[in-house]
Amino acid sequence: MDKKLTIIGTSHISDVKDRVKEEIIKRSPQVVAIELDQERYEEIIRGKPPSQLPGEIMEIFGNLFGRRSRDDFRGAIGGAKEIGAKIELIDKNMREIINEIFGTIQEFNTDIKEEKVVKTFQDLVKADPDRYRKIIPIASSVGDLSKIREKSGVDSEQWNRYEESLGLYTQKIKEVWEGREEYMAQKIRELAEEYDNIVVITGAAHVSNLENKLEGLSIECVFIN
Numbered sequence: 001m002d003k004k005l006t007i008i009g010t011s012h013i014s015d016v017k018d019r020v021k022e023e024i025i026k027r028s029p030q031v032v033a034i035e036l037d038q039e040r041y042e043e044i045i046r047g048k049p050p051s052q053l054p055g056e057i058m059e060i061f062g063n064l065f066g067r068r069s070r071d072d073f074r075g076a077i078g079g080a081k082e083i084g085a086k087i088e089l090i091d092k093n094m095r096e097i098i099n100e101i102f103g104t105i106q107e108f109n110t111d112i113k114e115e116k117v118v119k120t121f122q123d124l125v126k127a128d129p130d131r132y133r134k135i136i137p138i139a140s141s142v143g144d145l146s147k148i149r150e151k152s153g154v155d156s157e158q159w160n161r162y163e164e165s166l167g168l169y170t171q172k173i174k175e176v177w178e179g180r181e182e183y184m185a186q187k188i189r190e191l192a193e194e195y196d197n198i199v200v201i202t203g204a205a206h207v208s209n210l211e212n213k214l215e216g217l218s219i220e221c222v223f224i225n
Contacts, residue, residue, distance in 0.1 A: 002196075003197075003217075003218060004196065004220075005219050006199045006220045007202065007210060007211065008200065009202060009204035009206070009222070009223045009225075010072035010225065013058055014071070014072070014225055016071055016075060016224050024085070025082060027197070028083055029085050029195075029197045030198065031087075032199050032200075033088045033187065033200045034087065034091075036073060036090075036091055037093045038089060040094060041073075044074060072224070073201065088191060090191075091184060185210055185214055188210070
């Protein structure tokens with residue numbers, strides 16, 4: 001039997017629950033691999049709101065559009081359960097990831113706390129909701145983060161100066177996210193050795209990097225935003 005590996009890139013703040021569920025039912029995979037860890041998975045199945053970054057920020061953005069965040073994952077879980085597919089959680093523990101990032105940042109600024117970051121995003125969105133209603137759909141629908149700058153129309157020199165000003169913070173976040181995607185890719189490779197039909201549900205921004213890290217495997221990429 002030919003191996004089937006489908007990566008479905010989604011938006012975490014779009015109303016895509018039913019579409020994701022339908023896609024899974026249509027493909028009838030043996031395994032649905034989801035960009036979640038155990039803590040976030042249990043929050044979703046118990047109906048609890050996100051309790052850590054970046055989930056809390058996604059919830060803020062979701063509320064901006066009158067939506068619940070993480071409906072893509074609810075659709076994935078529902079679809080897997082309906083067809084009796086195995087659910088595999090392929091992401092690192094988000095709390096550990098955030099602690100690693102904040103550990104580096106707080107070496108230089110002990111005043112930066114997780115709750116303070118969340119409050120800052122709340123204040124920014126409240127102050128200029130129209131701006132975020134314009135920007136967020138772009139960020140949510142692009143499968144390659146490098147294209148967000150181009151589509152958003154932000155001046156390249158201004159963007160580069162901004163990244164340079166963040167310096168070590170930006171580099172650390174990139175390193176942590178790279179390690180996170182390496183972890184997910186390894187999990188997918190292990191599943192591909194055991195199963196013939198796998199569907200992966202992940203944020204659209206991860207799809208391009210995962211595809212590159214899974215070189216040698218035949219992959220179909222689908223976007224639902």
